[in-house]
Amino acid sequence: MATEVEAVGGRTRAVRDWAAARLDEVVDDLAVLVDTETPSTDPVLLAAGAAVLTGWVLETWTGSTATTLGEGPGAVLQVDAPGSRDGTLVLLGHLDTVFDAGTVEARPFAVTDGVARGPGVFDMKAGLVQGVYAVAALDALRMPRPSVRLLVNADEEVGSLGSRSLLVDAAAGADAVLVLEPGGVAGTVKTARKGVGLWTVTATGIAAHAGLDPEAGASAVHALAALTGHLVGLADPAAGTTVNVGVLTGGTRPNVVADHARMEIDVRARTEAEAERVTAALRAWGPVDPRVRLDVAGGWNRPPWSAPAPDLVSRAEAVLASLGVAVDPREVGGASDGNILAAAGLPVLDGLGASGGGAHAEHEHVVVADLPVRIALLAGLIAGD
Structure with a gap:
């Protein structure tokens, strides 16, 4: 483990520092996503939110391309960022939230005492922002990486009934799936879900x-x-x-x-x-x-997901150790679309989104200071060896 930590340390810390220097920009982009309401049950707002997300990712990932798989509530946004190395990793997330239209008017995005609040900030718009910035950091720092495929559905909170087959097909053949669902604390990764x-x-x-x-x-x-x-x-x-x-x-x-x-x-x-x-x-x-x-x-x-990918877990441990953070692997009762892709035979590591808490509640929040660490974790997992 010591050798692996040393190997990834310099690169991972460089990404963390790059993200920390741009933390205001990260927070501003998060604010835009949170204040763009995307209730699972409102197709008009979901379409508008998908357009905002697509435009931002294409602007941030130079040379990327986007397509929409399927249509209606079960549609999936796919954005591909070609890499400089062989292989493909999937970043998996969802755009929809459990909050009704009008919630943002009552509780708009805000940061107080280093804590970001707003509907959907923790579950899981901060995870989307971290995933996009992780790829951007690797490219800005000219660090080699495989191709990345971002998959974002808009019906996760209501069971992914329309999108599940699209997700399985779009992720087929990937080397691994990194799920941008929220973590908990700086070292959290989720290795199994009921x-x-x-x-x-x-x-x-x-x-x-x-x-x-x-x-x-x-x-x-x-x-x-x-x-x-x-x-x-x-x-x-x-x-x-x-x-x-x-x-x-x-x-x-x-x-x-x-x-x-x-x-x-x-x-x-x-x-x-x-x-x-x-x-x-x-x-x-x-x-x-x-x-x-x-x-x-x-x-x-x-389906239950109880078979963690040991290579991904050990990689996360090494990346976090290089940042002075202890890995905190967890098995949780809540399911995600990671369950679906794990059942399809893909190596999955979940809970790579934000530190914070209060999912689906008024006190939902994200710890702003941990965002660069979580971005660096994702970048380290994407870059691999």
């Missing part, structure tokens, strides 16, 4: 008077209440499996046997075996009252 299963269960029963004729009814609410207990019992914290019934609604009045009910379920699993176990147990369950009909819709939105 899979996410999402289901909706609708129960249809028979309405009846709860006092005069209860036996004539078949309660959909009672059926889903029993199913809730069954599902909660499927959780296995020791194996990393969690089950959450986040929505449960049904019925009309307390004196009416409910003829309809609906539930929404979120399952997280570390392994394919656990994912299959929970799926089978959900599908096999039936209500005690056979007159209640269940309709189960959904499945695994993103």
Whole structure:
């Protein structure tokens, strides 16, 4: 490790210093992206945000080319920056945020006491800025690098249903995928993510008077209440499996046997075996009252990713060590599009975006002083040997 640290140290520190000297410019570009609202559910704003991002990347990456894969909400922006060495690395990110239109008006981008705030700043517009600056730094400092392909979708926060096949096809054959999702602290990298299963269960029963004729009814609410207990019992914290019934609604009045009910379920699993176990147990369950009909819709939105790429992890460790930062590898419960590309057989390292916290919340923030370090980390991973 000492030899590897020495080999990358000078170049990595040069990138960090280059980025630190341009920190005001980095923050200004971040401000533009954050104040350009891109809610997942607003195709007009997403298209406008994609245009802003595309124009900026093409201006920053000399000689790059851009294309749009697909159309509509599942479209993917692809920007290619040819390299001076063999090979191709993918930088993976998303443009959409969970915040509704108008949020920026109430909470515009701002920096206070070294902390940048604003909707989507941490998840994950700062990651996009860091990825673009990492390539720009390598080129400005005339450091050899492979070709880089930036892939940015606009439906990640709603499951990447339209973009997943486009991402897999566009990343095919890449040497590695570096995911620009947020990190946490300066040394964070994410080496595994749980899979996410999402289901909706609708129960249809028979309405009846709860006092005069209860036996004539078949309660959909009672059926889903029993199913809730069954599902909660499927959780296995020791194996990393969690089950959450986040929505449960049904019925009309307390004196009416409910003829309809609906539930929404979120399952997280570390392994394919656990994912299959929970799926089978959900599908096999039936209500005690056979007159209640269940309709189960959904499945695994993103597969578990539990096979880290050791070469990428050791490279990140060496790059960070050369900057005086200890690597902080983490396994997390939240999934990303990195899960999809890992399942396609590509080496993936995730969580390479900003230091900060508060994803999806009003207190979402980024530590400005860490931006040059994170840019240098990405540059070191891109440059490789």
